[in-house]
Amino acid sequence: MFDVATEWFSAHKLFSSVILIAAYLLLRWMSNRFLRGEDEFVNEERRRLLSYVRNGLVLLLVLGLAMVWAPALRVFALSITAFLVALVLATKELILCVTGGLLRTAAGAFSVGDWIRVGQHRGEVVDQSFLSVTLQELEAGPHSHEFTGRTITLPNSLFLSTPAINEHFYKRYVYHPVEITLQEGDDPMATARLMERTMAEAAADSEEVARRYAALIRREAGVAMPPINPTARLTTSAEGRTRITVTGFLPTGEVDRIEKAVMEATVTELYRGREARAAQKLAAAAQPVPDRATPPATP
Incomplete structure (x- = not known):
């Protein structure tokens, strides 16, 4: 049958x-x-x-x-050789797309739901086929985690020449830096301790989950993970000012809230310190200066 x-x-x-x-x-x-x-x-x-x-x-x-x-194609195989050569040349990009799709599938570079970065494009994979990959675009910059609302369709041929960076592990938690540049007179050590403390307090509810997730990444990726607790680093800007960068392992969806809390607490404290220093300068300027030109009275 x-x-x-x-x-x-x-x-x-x-x-x-x-x-x-x-x-x-x-x-x-x-x-x-x-x-x-x-x-x-x-x-x-x-x-x-x-x-x-x-x-x-x-x-x-x-x-x-x-x-x-x-069967029909075998009959005309010899007569259409030239046509097939022309067809291959005309469909070069399609062949490259299919080849790139096979390479992507064989390598297991990513799957639907992963966050990836390909060249200047970054987003979540929402669909993939033999010819293309569709991304839900994320904002530009490695520390941006909000969707733009746009979709990007990338041909698979792009994966033959451009590396695809998989950010799957950072879809839920990410190492996020909060940076501030100080002015002359600001206390860098006190400011760094304040930023570390504020970030730790803002992320306290997710600390245990962050530790388990970091252990999962360390086990599956086989690499050493940086500390998840907020850590401050002091550098200098091009103008010679002190710059403080505090990095913590934060929930991706809470990054904006935590960064806002750290910046508000830090700016408020710095503003108070600058106001206090300005008041001291005004008080010192208002004090009378003794007249050194008048000689002391002799008895």
């Missing part, structure tokens, strides 16, 4: 192709309907499964069409 079905499909190539394409469209619609449902938001697991199903259906369609048309 299988041989009879194969011969029938081979004899009716056009009709068989229509059936295969119709089956592909029906199965794709059913998978989208089943996995997406009526929900407005599709979680990461279902997006990943939907991407796998869609790519698998495309592969089955290509294999089916190749099996249907293979």
